[in-house]
Amino acid sequence: MDAERAKVAELEANHRAISLELANAKSLELDKRRELVSASDEIEKLRMKHTREIMELEIGVKSKAREARELADELRLVKGDLERERDHVSNLKATVSHQSTSHITLNAQINALQAQNTASQTQLDAAVNAISDRALELEIAQRRILELEQDARESEMVRRKLHNMIQELKGNIRVFCRVRPVLTSDLSSSSSSTGLVRSGSSNSPTPDDEEKGAAADMSFPDKRDHKEIAISSSSSSAMGFERKEVYSFGFDRVFEPQSTQAEVFEEISLLAQSCVDGYNVCIFAYGQTGSGKSFTMEGGSTAATTGMIPRAVNEVFRAAEHLKPKGWEYKMDGQFLEIYNETINDLLGKGEFDKKKHEIKHDKSGTRVTDVNVMPLPSPASVTSLLRVANSRRTVAATLMNERSSRSHSVFTLRISGTNTHTGESCEGSLNLVDLAGSERLNSSGAAGDKERLKETQNINKSLSALGDVIAALGEKGEKGEKHIPYRNSKLTYLLQNSLSGNSKTLMILNLSPLAAHLNESLCSLRFATKVNNTMLGTAKKQVRGSS
Ligand SMILES: Nc1ncnc2c1ncn2[C@@H]1O[C@H](COP(=O)(O)OP(=O)(O)OP(=O)(O)O)[C@@H](O)[C@H]1O
Numbered sequence: 001m002d003a004e005r006a007k008v009a010e011l012e013a014n015h016r017a018i019s020l021e022l023a024n025a026k027s028l029e030l031d032k033r034r035e036l037v038s039a040s041d042e043i044e045k046l047r048m049k050h051t052r053e054i055m056e057l058e059i060g061v062k063s064k065a066r067e068a069r070e071l072a073d074e075l076r077l078v079k080g081d082l083e084r085e086r087d088h089v090s091n092l093k094a095t096v097s098h099q100s101t102s103h104i105t106l107n108a109q110i111n112a113l114q115a116q117n118t119a120s121q122t123q124l125d126a127a128v129n130a131i132s133d134r135a136l137e138l139e140i141a142q143r144r145i146l147e148l149e150q151d152a153r154e155s156e157m158v159r160r161k162l163h164n165m166i167q168e169l170k171g172n173i174r175v176f177c178r179v180r181p182v183l184t185s186d187l188s189s190s191s192s193s194t195g196l197v198r199s200g201s202s203n204s205p206t207p208d209d210e211e212k213g214a215a216a217d218m219s220f221p222d223k224r225d226h227k228e229i230a231i232s233s234s235s236s237s238a239m240g241f242e243r244k245e246v247y248s249f250g251f252d253r254v255f256e257p258q259s260t261q262a263e264v265f266e267e268i269s270l271l272a273q274s275c276v277d278g279y280n281v282c283i284f285a286y287g288q289t290g291s292g293k294s295f296t297m298e299g300g301s302t303a304a305t306t307g308m309i310p311r312a313v314n315e316v317f318r319a320a321e322h323l324k325p326k327g328w329e330y331k332m333d334g335q336f337l338e339i340y341n342e343t344i345n346d347l348l349g350k351g352e353f354d355k356k357k358h359e360i361k362h363d364k365s366g367t368r369v370t371d372v373n374v375m376p377l378p379s380p381a382s383v384t385s386l387l388r389v390a391n392s393r394r395t396v397a398a399t400l401m402n403e404r405s406s407r408s409h410s411v412f413t414l415r416i417s418g419t420n421t422h423t424g425e426s427c428e429g430s431l432n433l434v435d436l437a438g439s440e441r442l443n444s445s446g447a448a449g450d451k452e453r454l455k456e457t458q459n460i461n462k463s464l465s466a467l468g469d470v471i472a473a474l475g476e477k478g479e480k481g482e483k484h485i486p487y488r489n490s491k492l493t494y495l496l497q498n499s500l501s502g503n504s505k506t507l508m509i510l511n512l513s514p515l516a517a518h519l520n521e522s523l524c525s526l527r528f529a530t531k532v533n534n535t536m537l538g539t540a541k542k543q544v545r546g547s548s
Contacts, residue, residue: 009397013543014358019066024341028251029408029523033216037103039418044257054123063426064160077444081431082451089310109411111421112302117160121504128308129404133218134240136514142390145177147228148193150266151224157275161270165455173506173507173508173532173533173535174252174505174506174507174508175251175252175507175508175509175510175529175530175532175533176251176252176253176255176264176267176268176507176508176509176510176530177229177249177251177253177254177255177259177509177510177512177526178254178264178292178446178509178510178511178512179218179229179253179254179255179256179261179512179514180257180292180295180511180512180513180514181257181514182215182257182514182515185542190435198517214515214516214517215514215515215516216231216403216513216514216515216519216522217231217232217233217516218230218231218232218512218514218520219232220254220256221248221451222250222254226253226254226256227250227252227253227254228248228249228250228251228254229245229248229249229251229512229523229526230248230249231246231247231249231519231522231523231526232244232245232246233245233246233247233519233523240486241301242434247526247532249526249529250530250533251510251530251533252533253267255434257514260304261296261304261305261306261307261308262304262310263309264296264308264509265308265311265312265315267291268283268308268507269311269312269315271283271312271505271507272311272312272315272319272431272514273315273316273319273402274427274429274505275316275419275430275431276316276319276320276323276328276330276416276429277417277427277429278427278428278429278431279429279504279505280429280430280498280499280501280504280505281429281430281431281432281499281504281505281506281507282432282434282496282500282504282505282506282507282509283297283308283312283431283432283433283434283468283497283506283508283509284434284435284436284508284509285297285435285436285505285508285509285511286439286508286509286510286511286525286528287438287439287510287511287512287513287525288438288440288513288518288521288525289406289438289440289511290406290438290513290523291513291518291525292511292512293436293509293510293511294307294435295307296308296511297309297433297434297435298308298310298387298391298435298507299311305442308433308509309387309412309433310380310383312414312431312433313334313380313383313404313414313431314380315379316332316414316416316431317332318378320332320416323418324389326420326422326424327420327421328418328419328421329416329418329419329420329421330416330417330418331376331416331417332373332376332377332378332414332415332416332417333374333376333377333414333415334374334377334383334412334413334414334415335348335372335373335374335375335412335413335415336348336386336387336389336410336411336412336413337358337369337371337372337410337411337413338394338408338409338410338496339409339410339411339463339491339492340407340409340456341455341459341490342459342463342491343361343463344358344372344491344495345408346358346369346371346372347389347390347410348373348386348390348392348393349371349372349393350471350482356371357371358370358371358372360491360494360495362497362498365396365428366415366428366430367403367495367498367499369495374415377389379413383414387412389408390412406437406438407438407456407460408437409434409436409437409438409463409492410434411432411433411434411492411495412432412433412434413430413431413432413433414430414431414433415427415428415429415430416430417429418430425471430498432496432499434492435490435494437460437463437464437465438460439460439464439521439524439528440487440521462489462490463490463491463492463493466486466490466493467488467491467492468528468531468532469486469489469491469493469494470485470486470487470489470500471500471506471531471532471535472485472531473485473534473537474500474501474535475534485501487500508529508532510525510526510528510529512525512526
């Protein structure tokens with residue numbers, strides 16, 4: 001039993017061992033199962049990862065394939081470029097070889113040119129030396145010319161001053177004659193356009209002369225002193241013979257048609273200057289309508305055509321400026337009047353027409369016209385504006401009354417009073433610049449039907465003959481002593497009384513038309529001017545007062 005017990009015990013022990021082993025085996029199996037599950041999870045994960053990697057690889061392969069295609073395309077382009085570059089390079093090589101040939105040729109040419117250049121440089125150096133020698137000679141010659149010109153100017157000044165002195169001693173009224181050029185407008189207007197009535201004298205214009213714009217036969221024989229004018233006129237006698245007559249006239253100066261305003265002014269600049277020294281100066285422009293009076297006195301708008309009024313005024317200002325260092329101080333003022341039908345019209349007034357009645361007064365301080373505008377003139381520019389005002393008023397009047405300006409006298413007066421701050425002296429001068437009404441012989445009978453025209457004609461005739469009478473009487477006075485001077489016979493002579501007396505300097509510029517159609521008028525004007533020229537006026541006197 002024991003054995004059985006032992007056997008049972010042993011069996012039980014075996015059973016326990018086996019149960020233990022079984023429990024262990026079960027736990028082991030459980031572990032293995034777990035390991036199996038986790039291994040299969042792991043496998044699943046690996047499979048998925050693998051799948052993903054395969055996909056990525058496929059994408060990579062595709063992208064590489066695209067890159068490979070792009071690279072192939074690029075390669076193709078590069079090959080094309082390369083081909084072109086090769087062509088280009090081969091062209092360049094050809095060009096380079098051509099250029100190097102040219103280069104060699106050019107080098108040869110350069111060498112030849114350099115040789116030539118060296119030769120030219122040598123010649124140039126010689127020429128430069130010669131030029132600098134010539135320049136030196138030229139400079140010396142120019143300096144000499146300047147000196148001679150200066151001498152000539154000074155001599156000319158001396159000549160003019162002497163001439164002036166002779167004139168003053170002779171006391172003669174001076175007369176210049178100026179012939180205007182033939183204008184293109186003359187060619188288109190007929191000779192009768194001026195409305196002139198000619199006398200039936202032997203020197204009447206021939207039918208040919210009556211051609212539009214035909215020039216008169218005028219000549220200027222005195223080529224040295226320019227003091228003579230000759231006019232030839234031909235006419236047919238009753239027997240049918242051609243008769244040619246030559247009329248010669250001499251004046252202080254004759255200006256030919258091509259003379260410039262500057263040349264005319266050169267001759268009167270000393271006269272203008274003398275106002276500053278206290279002289280009364282009177283310059284008239286006389287001549288028929290259209291003969292160039294306004295052109296001479298007022299001139300055109302360009303510097304070259306500027307007339308005597310602006311030039312004279314500038315000269316007066318210049319002379320006054322020149323005397324400043326000697327202590328002279330000047331005050332200037334100006335007036336511009338028009339005398340139409342023996343009535344004074346203030347060209348510096350206001351309104352369309354001057355309705356005021358003006359009177360001329362003479363007293364110790366000089367000539368005054370009542371109720372007219374006297375403008376202070378501090379500078380030449382102020383004279384320009386004065387002339388502009390006067391001209392615009394004349395233009396208005398001309399528009400309102402056809403050609404009125406030709407039938408009125410215009411009188412510009414510049415009054416100059418100076419005092420010397422060093423010496424206390426004072427002086428009063430005046431410059432009268434007069435553009436006279438057209439001097440053509442107007443036919444009173446022709447104007448008889450037109451009252452206004454008849455009155456104008458009579459007034460122009462009256463004032464121009466009054467001017468002639470005053471000058472003639474002044475001449476007789478010079479010869480015989482005391483004599484009545486008929487200043488009061490016209491407004492013009494009365495206004496200019498102080499500037500027309502023997503004490504003043506008077507210049508008449510006779511303007512002539514160059515046209516054959518105006519020959520008769522020109523001869524009349526020349527005869528009138530000759531009478532004036534032969535008149536002896538007294539010696540001009542300065543109006544200077546010492547310090548009181
Ligand atoms: N020296 C000259 N050079 C060029 N043109 C001139 C000259 N003189 C006059 N003329 C011209 O001739 C024409 C007539 O001249 P202007 O008007 O001066 O004559 P006028 O005698 O004053 O006439 P009016 O009595 O009608 O005023 C104008 O066209 C003017 O420009």
